Amino acid sequence: MTTESLPARTGTAARTSAGKPAGRGGRLLRQRAGRQHHAGPLAYVLLAVMALLSIFPLYWTMVAASTDNTRVSQTPPPFLPGPNLFSNLARAWDEAAMGKAMINSLIVAGVIALSTVLFATLAGFAFAKLRFKGRNALLMLVIGTMMVPPQLGVVPLFMMMAELGWSQQLPAVIFPTLVSAVGVFFMRQYLSEALPDELVEAGRVDGAHSLRIFWSIVLPVARPAMAVLFMITFVHAWNDFFWPFVVLDMTNPTVPVALTQLSAGYVRDQSLIMAGALLGTLPLLAMFIVFGRQIVSGIMAGAVKG
Numbered sequence: 001m002t003t004e005s006l007p008a009r010t011g012t013a014a015r016t017s018a019g020k021p022a023g024r025g026g027r028l029l030r031q032r033a034g035r036q037h038h039a040g041p042l043a044y045v046l047l048a049v050m051a052l053l054s055i056f057p058l059y060w061t062m063v064a065a066s067t068d069n070t071r072v073s074q075t076p077p078p079f080l081p082g083p084n085l086f087s088n089l090a091r092a093w094d095e096a097a098m099g100k101a102m103i104n105s106l107i108v109a110g111v112i113a114l115s116t117v118l119f120a121t122l123a124g125f126a127f128a129k130l131r132f133k134g135r136n137a138l139l140m141l142v143i144g145t146m147m148v149p150p151q152l153g154v155v156p157l158f159m160m161m162a163e164l165g166w167s168q169q170l171p172a173v174i175f176p177t178l179v180s181a182v183g184v185f186f187m188r189q190y191l192s193e194a195l196p197d198e199l200v201e202a203g204r205v206d207g208a209h210s211l212r213i214f215w216s217i218v219l220p221v222a223r224p225a226m227a228v229l230f231m232i233t234f235v236h237a238w239n240d241f242f243w244p245f246v247v248l249d250m251t252n253p254t255v256p257v258a259l260t261q262l263s264a265g266y267v268r269d270q271s272l273i274m275a276g277a278l279l280g281t282l283p284l285l286a287m288f289i290v291f292g293r294q295i296v297s298g299i300m301a302g303a304v305k306g
Helices: 005-017 023-034 041-065 085-095 098-129 135-147 150-164 171-177 181-194 197-205 210-239 242-247 255-263 270-305
Strands: none
Touching: 041 085, 041 270, 085 098, 085 255, 085 270, 098 135, 098 171, 098 181, 098 210, 098 255, 098 270, 135 181, 150 171, 150 242, 171 242, 181 210, 197 210, 210 270, 242 255, 255 270
């Protein structure tokens, strides 16, 4: 082999190793990579059916909220909206004090979602990328708390809230749920896969401490998972009924607690209850319409980077 042929062979090898295969095989790979996959008719039918099944409960709530109690109780029930929607919504708003309940639910759900995202991301980063004694045992302890039914801690937790003077106040709902084991486990699993160890080591080499690494490296990587966790936690806190019903009263309710006022009579007005449920659902729908595109795009970006 002559020395003149070495640069040419080396250049060919370099181009091949750089991910640009030559020849017929390379052309086939590029064609397959640029080809778009189209779903068949059966896939579209299944998606349409699933979409209709998902939307039907909300549609039925609107239909029931737009009629009167007699019409809702008939067989077969109505499947088209009636003329009483806005009047029933106004009655539900006044009788259940929905204005104050929505403000309380917005405060409770917002604070719980933000704190859960922050603390769960911190804990998830520690369990995923930091090395310390007892890490696995502590992680198993956190996961083990998920197996304990929350009803078992209602009595001691209520006694604690009473001792702190928080009974019938919003801090009694917020502080026991500032972080969740599910959120910690979720963020730990995400960061274990999405955050390369090389990025953390590079931050260490540059002299950054753990909080600086968390702020500059971990948060940008974890943004898609944080958006998903925020949405899930916000919806769960907004719809939570059991603990707010125990610790709050009708003078300072959240939305699920306020809705119980609509079913307090001897004969339940189903149309009025459905109108209240529709009012309680509208803020969640509005939030998803506004931020849904950013959340879905963040999930897709995180999936491609991972």
